[in-house]
Amino acid sequence: MIQALNEALREEMRRDPTVVVMGEDVAVLGGIYRVTQGLLDEFGPNRVMDTPISEEGFVGAAIGMALMGFRPVVEIMYADFMACCMNQIVNFAAKMRYMTNGKLKVPIVIRAMMGHGRGHGGEHSQVPATWFLNVPGLKIITPSTPYDAKGLLKSAIRDDSPVLFFEPYVLYRVKGLVPEGEYTVEIGKADVKRRGDDVTVVAFSAMVPRALEAAERLSEEGISVEVVDPRTLRPLDKETILDSVRRTNRLVTVEYSPKTWGMGAEVSAMVAEEAIEYLDAPIVRVAAPDVPVPVSPPLMKMTVPTVESIVSAVKSVVGV
Amino acid sequence: MRWCRVEAGKLLRMYEKMLEIRRFEEAIADLYYKGLVPSSAHLYIGQEAVAVGVCQALREGDLVITTHRGHAHNIAMGVPMDKVAAEILGRAYGTCGGRGGSMRVSSPEHGVVYACPIVGSNIPIAAGMGWAIRMRGEDRVVACFFGDGAANIGAFHEGLNLASVWKSPVVYVCENNLYALSVRTARVTSVESIAERVAAYNIPGVVVDGNDVVAVYEEAVKAVERARRGGGPTLMECRTYRWLGHHAGDPGTAYRAREEVEEWKARCPIKRVRESLMDMGLSEDVERIEAEVSKRVEEAVEKALNSPYPSPETLMDYVY
Numbered sequence: 001m002i003q004a005l006n007e008a009l010r011e012e013m014r015r016d017p018t019v020v021v022m023g024e025d026v027a028v029l030g031g032i033y034r035v036t037q038g039l040l041d042e043f044g045p046n047r048v049m050d051t052p053i054s055e056e057g058f059v060g061a062a063i064g065m066a067l068m069g070f071r072p073v074v075e076i077m078y079a080d081f082m083a084c085c086m087n088q089i090v091n092f093a094a095k096m097r098y099m100t101n102g103k104l105k106v107p108i109v110i111r112a113m114m115g116h117g118r119g120h121g122g123e124h125s126q127v128p129a130t131w132f133l134n135v136p137g138l139k140i141i142t143p144s145t146p147y148d149a150k151g152l153l154k155s156a157i158r159d160d161s162p163v164l165f166f167e168p169y170v171l172y173r174v175k176g177l178v179p180e181g182e183y184t185v186e187i188g189k190a191d192v193k194r195r196g197d198d199v200t201v202v203a204f205s206a207m208v209p210r211a212l213e214a215a216e217r218l219s220e221e222g223i224s225v226e227v228v229d230p231r232t233l234r235p236l237d238k239e240t241i242l243d244s245v246r247r248t249n250r251l252v253t254v255e256y257s258p259k260t261w262g263m264g265a266e267v268s269a270m271v272a273e274e275a276i277e278y279l280d281a282p283i284v285r286v287a288a289p290d291v292p293v294p295v296s297p298p299l300m301k302m303t304v305p306t307v308e309s310i311v312s313a314v315k316s317v318v319g320v
Numbered sequence: 321m322r323w324c325r326v327e328a329g330k331l332l333r334m335y336e337k338m339l340e341i342r343r344f345e346e347a348i349a350d351l352y353y354k355g356l357v358p359s360s361a362h363l364y365i366g367q368e369a370v371a372v373g374v375c376q377a378l379r380e381g382d383l384v385i386t387t388h389r390g391h392a393h394n395i396a397m398g399v400p401m402d403k404v405a406a407e408i409l410g411r412a413y414g415t416c417g418g419r420g421g422s423m424r425v426s427s428p429e430h431g432v433v434y435a436c437p438i439v440g441s442n443i444p445i446a447a448g449m450g451w452a453i454r455m456r457g458e459d460r461v462v463a464c465f466f467g468d469g470a471a472n473i474g475a476f477h478e479g480l481n482l483a484s485v486w487k488s489p490v491v492y493v494c495e496n497n498l499y500a501l502s503v504r505t506a507r508v509t510s511v512e513s514i515a516e517r518v519a520a521y522n523i524p525g526v527v528v529d530g531n532d533v534v535a536v537y538e539e540a541v542k543a544v545e546r547a548r549r550g551g552g553p554t555l556m557e558c559r560t561y562r563w564l565g566h567h568a569g570d571p572g573t574a575y576r577a578r579e580e581v582e583e584w585k586a587r588c589p590i591k592r593v594r595e596s597l598m599d600m601g602l603s604e605d606v607e608r609i610e611a612e613v614s615k616r617v618e619e620a621v622e623k624a625l626n627s628p629y630p631s632p633e634t635l636m637d638y639v640y
Contacts, residue, residue: 052478052481054482056475056478057475057481057482058478058482060441060445060448060478060479061444061447061479063445063448064444064446064448064449064451064452067433067434092438092445097640101420101637103427104433104434137640139640160640
């Protein structure tokens with residue numbers, strides 16, 4: 001996925017001279033996980049900038065650049081640090097277009113790495129997408145494959161709205177097929193990653209591969225699971241999810257953010273509201289427990305849904 | 321009596337603009353007390369010399385980013401008063417279709433890019449706008465307005481550091497009216513002067529008599545020149561006073577002594593210019609301006625009051 005993201009940035013920067021990259025350690029170092037590697041050499045220090053540790057400052061500055069016709073792609077090292085620039089994202093980027101009745105546009109992309117899995121715990125391991133999901137005016141993307149990551153990042157950069165792009169650390173080294181030529185993935189379209197008949201599993205971000213693995217195991221037991229990857233959380237592709245539930249009649253959601261008031265909550269409510277007559281079983285949400293993430297490995301492992309927990313959840317709605 | 325270092329025509333222009341702001345704000349206060357203003361109105365009465373002195377130093381193509389106390393900057397930049405009034409009243413004819421209201425009056429086509437009601441948030445945004453101007457090799461300047469209260473918020477520090485490092489062509493105007501809502505800024509600020517504080521960011525800072533429009537203008541001209549020739553940002557701390565409370569609904573009496581208010585009223589910035597103009601023998605022009613301004617303000621408010629609200633169908637427009 002790292003290479004896919006790097007390619008997306010490189011291609012868009014070649015295509016459009018107004019695209020600039022900024023963030024902590026992105027230029028000389030090429031990013032702590034090397035996502036921006038080589039960009040400084042190719043595009044120079046005016047387009048690839050190391051910033052001081054000032055999230056509110058440089059995100060605010062990026063908004064100013066966007067207002068002036070640039071397309072900044074800001075990197076937030078650990079997504080948790082978005083708490084430091086929440087004001088600029090939520091109070092300004094998300095609202096400037098609406099509050100000016102369409103006179104302004106803020107074509108900013110904020111890429112943030114969700115660090116769960118690296119082992120740092122606490123404020124380096126959250127799934128901060130959930131903090132922003134309730135904010136109109138933002139587009140929020142959570143890719144789970146290199147193909148989706150590259151295609152969606154390219155689309156995000158071309159999009160005139162502020163986009164939050166969440167990259168899961170645990171999938172950074174995942175490999176996947178990416179086309180040679182030019183392509184993009186449409187924002188706002190979910191992807192059925194695996195077709196099935198018995199249960200719809202809507203999985204988010206790093207949980208998509210786990211849901212797929214669970215689906216594979218369940219198929220050996222004769223249970224056919226459809227895995228839907230929303231890819232874009234806001235705006236959510238409701239129709240793909242609803243279409244799936246109308247066929248399978250069962251829903252399980254899987255996220256690695258805490259369950260209470262999380263991603264599964266919205267999907268569950270939406271399906272219950274719009275397709276309850278299609279449900280043959282209660283909806284089950286698989287999620288992290290409501291705790292901050294500790295460092296100690298045995299405890300840390302308990303804060304991410306396992307493949308087994310997804311298998312269990314599916315079995316419970318199938319009635320096995 | 322004082323002799324001015326600007327020529328008569330310019331001084332008359334300044335007087336006219338200051339008087340427009342004064343009469344306009346008085347009219348808005350009146351509408352507020354009649355219950356016609358949704359939200360509130362943070363009025364600029366007493367501070368007119370700052371907005372006018374700075375904006376008169378700008379030229380076509382220069383930009384302004386202001387705050388919740390921003391009607392004056394819009395008027396100073398030539399935004400028609402009927403559009404400002406309509407915005408405050410929440411009407412479709414307003415600068416932002418009535419969506420922004422009093423705290424977010426802006427008009428990009430007149431150079432007023434936005435009004436940020438979270439104090440200090442515009443400081444890093446302006447740094448980014450300035451960066452964009454430099455990148456394009458343009459010689460435009462950004463004037464960024466905020467109050468003394470904002471000098472303590474994180475965005476002030478982060479934003480100024482960036483503006484300094486990037487040599488952003490920004491004139492930062494701190495309108496020091498001594499109070500952050502009810503709190504006397506001196507009680508909660510570690511330095512006596514905000515201008516002295518910015519030496520820490522390697523930015524020149526100057527204290528100005530904010531009630532002397534010519535003094536404000538002269539310092540602004542210097543700051544604008546410095547910015548235009550690539551010398552980076554300047555901070556002008558304009559010491560002034562708001563005659564009314566924090567907003568129209570706040571009498572201000574709970575935290576300010578009447579004697580202090582009276583003392584500052586005696587230093588009325590408009591009265592000072594009027595005296596100078598009279599001494600220059602321009603009483604006819606003065607009286608003509610006074611009559612015209614009163615009429616213009618009355619007509620603007622009348623037009624705004626009679627203009628329609630936005631239609632409900634428009635609620636969802638421009639979320640993206």
